[in-house]
Every structure is written in structure tokens, then in C-alpha cells.
Amino acid sequence: MKSTSWIRRVLLASLVLAAVGLFPFTSLVAEDEAVEDPPIVQYMDVVNSTYKKLRKQARRLSFDGESLGWVQELQLNALKAMHEEPLMMAKMPAAEKPKFVIAYRKAMVEMMQQALDLEIALLEGRKEDAAKLVDALAKGKTEGHEKFTEEG
Numbered sequence: 001m002k003s004t005s006w007i008r009r010v011l012l013a014s015l016v017l018a019a020v021g022l023f024p025f026t027s028l029v030a031e032d033e034a035v036e037d038p039p040i041v042q043y044m045d046v047v048n049s050t051y052k053k054l055r056k057q058a059r060r061l062s063f064d065g066e067s068l069g070w071v072q073e074l075q076l077n078a079l080k081a082m083h084e085e086p087l088m089m090a091k092m093p094a095a096e097k098p099k100f101v102i103a104y105r106k107a108m109v110e111m112m113q114q115a116l117d118l119e120i121a122l123l124e125g126r127k128e129d130a131a132k133l134v135d136a137l138a139k140g141k142t143e144g145h146e147k148f149t150e151e152g
């Protein structure tokens with residue numbers, strides 16, 4: 001009898017320890033899953049970080065050797081974002097989706113065009129034109145987010 005209750009206690013203690021040990025681990029896994037953004041958001045985040053660096057330079061017309069690389073990163077990620085579906089489509093009736101996707105792609109094509117023109121302006125050393133194109137990107141962002149995101 002005595003030895004059975006001793007074994008039970010050890011077993012119970014092991015279970016409690018295992019549960020305590022597992023808890024932070026499982027909660028970490030859940031957090032990891034929660035912080036993973038959908039691809040469209042990840043691509044737009046890169047568009048955002050490169051855009052911000054260019055905007056800072058545009059204010060003082062201080063484009064330099066790094067600007068072209070940022071523009072190229074912005075273009076590549078904008079193109080990837082263009083081929084994803086805006087998140088608000090998940091709740092949209094199926095019949096409305098095709099029209100919405102076309103409108104979204106067209107707006108993203110406009111943005112790509114601005115970003116491509118920005119590359120050429122930088123290559124040709126037309127800094128004022130480049131700064132205007134950075135402004136155009138900002139305007140496109142505001143309008144694009146109004147139409148194609150829930151927050152906008």
C-alpha cells in the first residue's frame with residue numbers, strides 16, 4: 001500500500017512538472033503562428049520600408065547610390081503583392097470578386113508604372129522628377145488603401 005501511494009505521488013508530481021514545462025512552450029508556438037502575416041502584408045511591408053527611405057531622400061533631393069536598389073526592391077515586392085488577393089476579399093460574395101481583382105491589379109499596375117518611371121528618373125539624374133514620382137506613390141497608396149483595404 002505504502003509503495004503504491006509513493007508511486008502515485010511521483011507520477012502526479014511528474015505530470016504537474018510536465019504540464020508546467022509544456023505550457024510556456026505551447027503558448028510560444030501559438031504566438032509564433034499569430035505573428036505570421038499573410039504574404040500580401042509581408043510584401044507591402046517591404047514596399048513601405050523602401051518607400052520611406054526614398055521619401056526621406058526625396059525631401060532633400062538627396063538620392064544616392066542606394067536609391068536604385070531600394071526602388072528595385074519596392075518594384076519586386078509591389079509586383080508580388082499585385083498577384084495576391086487583398087484581405088477584404090475573404091468576406092466578399094464570390095460574384096463580386098472578379099471585378100474587384102481587376103480593379104486592384106489595375107491600381108497596382110499604375111503603382112508599378114510610377115516605380116518604373118522612378119527608376120529611369122534616378123538613372124538619368126532627374127532628381128526633381130524622381131521626387132515627384134515618390135509623391136505620386138504616396139497618393140497612390142492613400143487611394144489604393146481606401147479602395148482595397150478595410151482600414152483604408
Ligand code: HEM
Nearest residue numbers: 044047048051086087107108111137140141144148149150
Ligand atoms: C508606396 C505605396 C504603398 C505603401 C508604402 C503601402 C504600404 C502598405 C503597408 C505598410 C501595408 C501593411 C499594413 C498592415 O501591416 O496591415 C499595406 C498593405 C496593403 N496595401 Fe499598401 N501600400 C502602398 C500602395 C498600395 C496600393 C497602390 C494599393 C492598391 C492598389 C495597396 C493595397 C494594399 C493591400 C491590399 C494591402 C494588404 C492588406 C489588406 O489586404 O487589407 N497598397 N500597404
